[in-house]
Amino acid sequence: MRSICVYHSETGNTHAVMEEIIRSIASESLRVRDMAGYGKATMYLLGAPRALFGNSAEIEPSSIDLRGYDLVIIGSPVWASRPTPAVNAIFSALKNASGKKTVLVCTSGGSPGDTLKIMSDRAQSLGMEVLGRYHIPHSIKGRRDDEELNALKGFLWDIARS
Numbered sequence: 001m002r003s004i005c006v007y008h009s010e011t012g013n014t015h016a017v018m019e020e021i022i023r024s025i026a027s028e029s030l031r032v033r034d035m036a037g038y039g040k041a042t043m044y045l046l047g048a049p050r051a052l053f054g055n056s057a058e059i060e061p062s063s064i065d066l067r068g069y070d071l072v073i074i075g076s077p078v079w080a081s082r083p084t085p086a087v088n089a090i091f092s093a094l095k096n097a098s099g100k101k102t103v104l105v106c107t108s109g110g111s112p113g114d115t116l117k118i119m120s121d122r123a124q125s126l127g128m129e130v131l132g133r134y135h136i137p138h139s140i141k142g143r144r145d146d147e148e149l150n151a152l153k154g155f156l157w158d159i160a161r162s
């Protein structure tokens with residue numbers, strides 16, 4: 001099964017989770033960049049309101065072709081209880097998404113809010129089949145054995161073997 005992790009990570013937590021997945025199931029990876037170039041303050045002053053209103057960012061790359069992949073893992077940080085503007089843009093950038101299996105992942109400081117529901121609605125509106133939704137409620141950096149991450153890796157491992 002050929003898989004790819006497509007994700008945004010502004011401060012590295014989602015990236016750390018995706019790196020674990022990439023190692024675990026030998027997935028390919030695409031980390032999208034938000035061209036807004038946020039700093040520590042502007043993430044909250046500009047980024048959070050944009051997320052709250054469901055805005056889309058300008059991202060690099062601006063087009064993501066899923067042809068040839070069986071499974072797409074889409075990852076987002078939680079901003080203002082929602083996906084980041086870059087992740088909103090990811091859904092618009094996907095090509096050949098219809099019929100693809102997807103697992104949705106968010107990382108947060110504690111609560112996913114509406115993030116996974118919004119991501120799920122977007123994926124389904126593209127004709128994707130949502131197999132699972134996972135929330136990692138903390139940074140995994142420095143944790144050797146993380147319960148939520150292990151559950152996610154086990155779930156993906158089963159899919160990858162099927």
Ligand SMILES: Cc1cc2nc3c(=O)[nH]c(=O)nc-3n(C[C@H](O)[C@H](O)[C@H](O)COP(=O)(O)O)c2cc1C
Pocket residue numbers: 008009010011012013014015043044047048076077078079080081082107108109110111112113138139
């Ligand atoms: C602008 C901003 C808004 C955030 N809003 C929330 C939130 O509503 N709920 C929450 O639990 N964590 C929130 N967080 C914490 C992040 O979701 C968490 O640190 C996440 O793992 C960051 O992912 P990243 O390091 O991949 O960018 C917010 C962080 C930022 C920078």
